[in-house]
Amino acid sequence: MARGKEATKEVEWRIKVEEDDTLKSKVVGCMWAVTAGLALKLCKFVKKAWELGVNDPRKFIHCLKVGMALSAVSLFYYWKPLYDGVGGNAMWAVMTVVVVFEYTAGATIYKTVNRMCGTSLAGFLGIGVHWVASRAGEQFEPIIVGVSLFLLASAATFSRFIPTIKARFDYGAMIFILTFCLVSISGYRVDELLVMAQYRMFTIIIGSILCIIVSLVIRPIWAGFELFVLVTGNLDKLANSLQCCVAQYFDGSETPDEDSDKQLLGYKCVLSSKATEESMANLARWEPTHGRFNFRHPWRQYVKIGASMRSCASCLDALIGCINSDNKASDEMKKNMRSISLKVGADCASVIREVANTMRKMRKSSKLDIRVTEMNSAAQELRSLLSCYPNLVHNAKRSTQTETAPSDIPLPAKVEISLMQIVQVVTVASLLIEIVARVEGIVEAVEELSDLANFQPEMCVKSKQHSPDSKISPDQQNDEETERTLQMV
Amino acid sequence: MARGKEATKEVEWRIKVEEDDTLKSKVVGCMWAVTAGLALKLCKFVKKAWELGVNDPRKFIHCLKVGMALSAVSLFYYWKPLYDGVGGNAMWAVMTVVVVFEYTAGATIYKTVNRMCGTSLAGFLGIGVHWVASRAGEQFEPIIVGVSLFLLASAATFSRFIPTIKARFDYGAMIFILTFCLVSISGYRVDELLVMAQYRMFTIIIGSILCIIVSLVIRPIWAGFELFVLVTGNLDKLANSLQCCVAQYFDGSETPDEDSDKQLLGYKCVLSSKATEESMANLARWEPTHGRFNFRHPWRQYVKIGASMRSCASCLDALIGCINSDNKASDEMKKNMRSISLKVGADCASVIREVANTMRKMRKSSKLDIRVTEMNSAAQELRSLLSCYPNLVHNAKRSTQTETAPSDIPLPAKVEISLMQIVQVVTVASLLIEIVARVEGIVEAVEELSDLANFQPEMCVKSKQHSPDSKISPDQQNDEETERTLQMV
Numbered sequence: 001m002a003r004g005k006e007a008t009k010e011v012e013w014r015i016k017v018e019e020d021d022t023l024k025s026k027v028v029g030c031m032w033a034v035t036a037g038l039a040l041k042l043c044k045f046v047k048k049a050w051e052l053g054v055n056d057p058r059k060f061i062h063c064l065k066v067g068m069a070l071s072a073v074s075l076f077y078y079w080k081p082l083y084d085g086v087g088g089n090a091m092w093a094v095m096t097v098v099v100v101f102e103y104t105a106g107a108t109i110y111k112t113v114n115r116m117c118g119t120s121l122a123g124f125l126g127i128g129v130h131w132v133a134s135r136a137g138e139q140f141e142p143i144i145v146g147v148s149l150f151l152l153a154s155a156a157t158f159s160r161f162i163p164t165i166k167a168r169f170d171y172g173a174m175i176f177i178l179t180f181c182l183v184s185i186s187g188y189r190v191d192e193l194l195v196m197a198q199y200r201m202f203t204i205i206i207g208s209i210l211c212i213i214v215s216l217v218i219r220p221i222w223a224g225f226e227l228f229v230l231v232t233g234n235l236d237k238l239a240n241s242l243q244c245c246v247a248q249y250f251d252g253s254e255t256p257d258e259d260s261d262k263q264l265l266g267y268k269c270v271l272s273s274k275a276t277e278e279s280m281a282n283l284a285r286w287e288p289t290h291g292r293f294n295f296r297h298p299w300r301q302y303v304k305i306g307a308s309m310r311s312c313a314s315c316l317d318a319l320i321g322c323i324n325s326d327n328k329a330s331d332e333m334k335k336n337m338r339s340i341s342l343k344v345g346a347d348c349a350s351v352i353r354e355v356a357n358t359m360r361k362m363r364k365s366s367k368l369d370i371r372v373t374e375m376n377s378a379a380q381e382l383r384s385l386l387s388c389y390p391n392l393v394h395n396a397k398r399s400t401q402t403e404t405a406p407s408d409i410p411l412p413a414k415v416e417i418s419l420m421q422i423v424q425v426v427t428v429a430s431l432l433i434e435i436v437a438r439v440e441g442i443v444e445a446v447e448e449l450s451d452l453a454n455f456q457p458e459m460c461v462k463s464k465q466h467s468p469d470s471k472i473s474p475d476q477q478n479d480e481e482t483e484r485t486l487q488m489v
Numbered sequence: 490m491a492r493g494k495e496a497t498k499e500v501e502w503r504i505k506v507e508e509d510d511t512l513k514s515k516v517v518g519c520m521w522a523v524t525a526g527l528a529l530k531l532c533k534f535v536k537k538a539w540e541l542g543v544n545d546p547r548k549f550i551h552c553l554k555v556g557m558a559l560s561a562v563s564l565f566y567y568w569k570p571l572y573d574g575v576g577g578n579a580m581w582a583v584m585t586v587v588v589v590f591e592y593t594a595g596a597t598i599y600k601t602v603n604r605m606c607g608t609s610l611a612g613f614l615g616i617g618v619h620w621v622a623s624r625a626g627e628q629f630e631p632i633i634v635g636v637s638l639f640l641l642a643s644a645a646t647f648s649r650f651i652p653t654i655k656a657r658f659d660y661g662a663m664i665f666i667l668t669f670c671l672v673s674i675s676g677y678r679v680d681e682l683l684v685m686a687q688y689r690m691f692t693i694i695i696g697s698i699l700c701i702i703v704s705l706v707i708r709p710i711w712a713g714f715e716l717f718v719l720v721t722g723n724l725d726k727l728a729n730s731l732q733c734c735v736a737q738y739f740d741g742s743e744t745p746d747e748d749s750d751k752q753l754l755g756y757k758c759v760l761s762s763k764a765t766e767e768s769m770a771n772l773a774r775w776e777p778t779h780g781r782f783n784f785r786h787p788w789r790q791y792v793k794i795g796a797s798m799r800s801c802a803s804c805l806d807a808l809i810g811c812i813n814s815d816n817k818a819s820d821e822m823k824k825n826m827r828s829i830s831l832k833v834g835a836d837c838a839s840v841i842r843e844v845a846n847t848m849r850k851m852r853k854s855s856k857l858d859i860r861v862t863e864m865n866s867a868a869q870e871l872r873s874l875l876s877c878y879p880n881l882v883h884n885a886k887r888s889t890q891t892e893t894a895p896s897d898i899p900l901p902a903k904v905e906i907s908l909m910q911i912v913q914v915v916t917v918a919s920l921l922i923e924i925v926a927r928v929e930g931i932v933e934a935v936e937e938l939s940d941l942a943n944f945q946p947e948m949c950v951k952s953k954q955h956s957p958d959s960k961i962s963p964d965q966q967n968d969e970e971t972e973r974t975l976q977m978v
Binding site for chain 1: 534537538541542548549551552553555556557559560563566567580583584587588631634635638639640642643644646647648650651663666667670671674675760761763764799800802803804806807808810811814875876910911912913915916918919920922923926927
């Protein structure tokens with residue numbers, strides 16, 4: 001019996017050990033799997049991040065610039081004379097660099113100017129309030145400071161809701177609140193308020209200047225130029241999409257390759273770039289003259305051009321939707337409309353491309369008017385083709401009758417076609433005509449830009465083009481290089 | 490002679506005085522004009538700002554909340570035990586409140602969590618680097634600190650470009666850089682680094698908690714709820730625009746009143762709200778359960794619903810463009826298409842409204858399927874009307890012939906109509922059919938939402954509706970109130 005029990009125990013123990021072993025191996029295996037999974041995820045993440053940087057190396061450069069600016073400003077700590085020179089307020093210089101240094105030069109300048117203005121305005125006001133409060137006696141001091149703090153902070157917070165202030169001074173309003181609070185209530189504790197304020201202002205100015213220098217001197221990234229590249233690139237994408245869509249419909253390749261699919265969907269970028277365009281335009285106005293852009297370049301007009309492009313792109317979106325619908329058109333009608341529709345599509349695309357060229361060259365194009373006229377006459381031709389096509393639509397009965405009747409208009413096709421069968425082609429034609437009208441909207445917006453920015457007529461340039469190439473400013477060359485890089489991305 | 494000279498002088502003097510007088514009065518007048526102009530501008534600005542607040546009183550409330558939070562945190566300065574309790578680091582509490590307090594609860598929580606995580610992570614790392622550096626000897630200390638600063642700051646800056654990190658931890662990455670810099674290089678100067686870090690962390694936590702309490706307790710503004718109101722409101726606007734546009738075209742009131750014009754253009758809001766939707770969805774995920782929304786409510790799905798709405802709106806935009814084009818349709822054809830087109834428009838609108846109701850009630854609608862079926866059958870009717878309308882299109886010659894010919898299909902109109910004249914109606918019909926397809930896209934997106942968020946079928950609710958009204962949670966009532974206010978705006 002006892003032996004039997006022992007044996008049972010041994011077996012139990014063995015089973016337990018085995019269970020433990022399997023449990024252990026399971027746990028280890030599980031942990032391995034989790035670790036491997038995490039590592040794999042991390043690897044993928046790092047790879048993605050790396051690709052992000054490789055696709056646009058300026059991101060790497062920006063990171064190095066931030067590192068550089070921070071290393072430079074940290075000298076305030078390491079170098080004793082500097083540290084003592086700002087009375088131990090070096091922290092504010094570091095903070096300024098971290099907070100103010102942004103990707104584009106425009107954003108950096110915007111934040112710098114806002115920070116300096118907000119700080120000085122709030123500093124003066126804070127010291128003033130503190131002075132008044134300290135005269136009012138110890139009893140009233142906290143009350144005066146508290147009430148003014150409450151009122152000014154509320155007012156400044158409200159000002160951030162007002163669109164014009166939000167676009168230009170949002171950051172400044174926040175810094176105003178911060179500084180006013182710190183100065184007015186610190187005054188209650190710190191005796192040498194003025195000296196401290198001086199030191200802080202001084203360190204903030206040093207930090208700001210450092211940021212501006214690093215941001216503007218070492219491979220600057222201009223918000224204005226980014227906006228310019230975005231808008232001109234979107235124009236090209238729109239032109240390609242438009243031409244590609246019309247060509248695919250009428251030439252009907254059933255197996256579109258990846259490349260043409262990518263081209264076809266380029267207009268989606270146009271539809272989704274509103275927010276980027278607006279923020280870029282807001283930042284670009286802070287930038288000084290760079291490359292071919294003046295300080296007062298009409299950046300707002302780029303937003304308008306973007307809006308006209310989006311209106312055109314939404315029409316194109318509807319067109320592509322109609323093309324992809326089940327309801328297929330009759331081949332006859334399609335064949336008859338083919339050449340003129342293709343011409344309208346190609347003409348629209350060439351007008352859009354010419355507009356993009358006008359913007360790139362910053363010269364009033366001599367060809368633009370001709371292109372627009374061509375586009376309009378093609379649209380007119382499409383319209384008149386539609387109006388002289390009554391015979392296409394007839395049903396079986398009538399078609400047997402008409403065959404005996406003399407007809408002075410050559411009938412393109414004597415097959416049975418109902419209205420339903422031509423709906424798609426008619427819609428495509430009609431949307432194409434609408435797109436032509438909207439392309440004219442783009443042309444108008446760009447012409448407005450060329451007036452606002454004083455583009456010269458192209459003629460003057462032609463004669464200049466004979467001058468040696470070396471006359472292209474390095475900035476311009478640089479711009480073109482970057483643009484090429486951006487377009488490859 | 491002398492007298493004559495004197496007289497001349499006197500006259501000159503008088504002229505001079507008069508000139509001076511006119512100059513003076515001119516300058517004074519000019520200054521008055523400028524002052525008055527500025528005052529007028531200021532008045533207008535203040536009036537506009539005031540209206541902004543009156544239209545949405547929650548903006549005023551937010552400002553008062555900020556004022557309150559700042560007044561509360563400034564107690565750290567006025568109350569000696571508190572001030573001494575945090576070792577004079579009260580500044581960090583004030584700074585936290587200013588920087589972290591945002592309009593929506595989601596944004597405040599996002600910034601709070603990011604600030605705390607970024608600060609603590611960077612604090613530990615900074616102290617670690619400082620510890621390693623201090624062991625390495627005085628010579629290597631600045632080098633080790635400097636290199637690690639450069640590398641970590643660059644890496645953290647780069648991480649802000651990665652979309653997933655940008656959406657969730659952008660602010661945290663910035664705070665990480667800031668804290669790491671301050672801690673690692675302050676360590677070089679400040680002896681009691683650990684104590685200082687402790688105090689700072691403590692004050693930041695106090696400031697954060699204060700912000701969260703004020704933001705979440707006093708009339709909180711939830712990013713999620715705002716997103717919900719935006720999307721459902723946009724659905725209604727889209728439905729109204731769609732119905733209004735079809736009605737205006739077919740019932741052709743030549744003098745549209747302001748009200749219907751406003752309704753017609755409501756869809757523009759849909760087209761331009763992408764950026765707002767995305768930022769709201771990013772912030773909403775930080776919010777705890779509120780009203781009828783759980784912590785893990787699928788906010789991303791609202792962005793998808795928004796995208797499907799935009800696709801529908803861009804088709805509507807093309808439709809309105811085609812309607813406004815010069816090319817007018819024949820009245821006959823229009824009359825024949827009228828009733829069915831109006832039905833399609835109304836059906837689409839009612840499907841969209843039903844979808845909005847589904848979202849508002851958070852219940853799977855029992856009527857939605859019926860409405861969708863109705864809409865599809867109306868679209869099918871429109872299609873079949875188009876296919877049995879071959880006779881409408883015939884030119885003068887044929888129409889004289891056909892009058893003698895027997896016709897078994899009743900001819901709706903025996904007037905001269907060319908294809909050109911029906912292009913517009915056909916396009917409108919075809920775009921309506923396309924819109925129907927896109928409305929189905931919205932329905933799909935909302936159905937996905939109702940699956941993700943576990944909406945209950947409406948049946949269950951019907952029985953519950955008999956319960957007394959008092960069972961509606963105050964939160965829900967509050968929500969509905971706010972929604973009504975928002976819709977009035």
